[in-house]
Amino acid sequence: MHRVFLVGPMGAGKTTIGKYLARHLGLAFADTDAEIEHRTGADIPWIFDVEGEAGFRLREAQVVEEMTQMDDIVLATGGGVVIRPENRQALGSRGFVIYLHATVAEQLRRTRRDRKRPLLQQGNREEVLRTLMMTRDPLYREIADHVIDTDGCSPRVVAQRLVVALNADKQGPATLE
């Protein structure tokens, strides 16, 4: 039984690399952001507008509680998933957690044209990303079994490093056969 959970900030590549990795490993792919949109029939900016960030976080916690119990899955999470202790507990205890790290400069480059991440649509993007990173980086690390620096690496190279990390984890629940 394989469960790989990808955590990290906006633009780290969780969604991009998660899809690639799942295909490579022959596992299902799921994404908490996409699942929330699927369940509500609304996109994330709309949910933030109507229900506020608090409403979104509640939905996110419900999805995390369910999806971290699915088998043979690569699960990409939203950048803020680690805020809630119950999410950290579920992710940290139920699967192999990979922290995809990217510097703020790299996050800025990768999210330059983004209009779908509500937290990046107001104020100074660099400042927002820096503040989020300061509070969240220790939380990503708290639950991570492995950290991968993605700066300057193509999605393919990041995915290859991820496979190496999974293979090296003899005890982990996501060890490759």
Ligand SMILES: Nc1ncnc2c1ncn2[C@@H]1O[C@H](COP(=O)(O)OP(=O)(O)OP(=O)(O)O)[C@@H](O)[C@H]1O
């Ligand atoms: N290793 C990489 N090298 C270059 N570009 C990348 C890399 N990983 C992702 N990208 C690009 O960065 C953008 C954001 O990637 P992605 O949506 O996968 O991030 P995410 O971690 O899922 O963010 P979020 O937390 O907001 O869901 C996309 O345009 C993607 O193509």
Ligand SMILES: O=C(O)C1=C[C@@H](O)[C@@H](O)[C@H](O)C1
């Ligand atoms: O970093 C965050 O808090 C977020 C990241 C995205 O994945 C989405 O979950 C949403 O835009 C919030």
Ligand SMILES: [Mg+2]
């Ligand atoms: Mg994503």
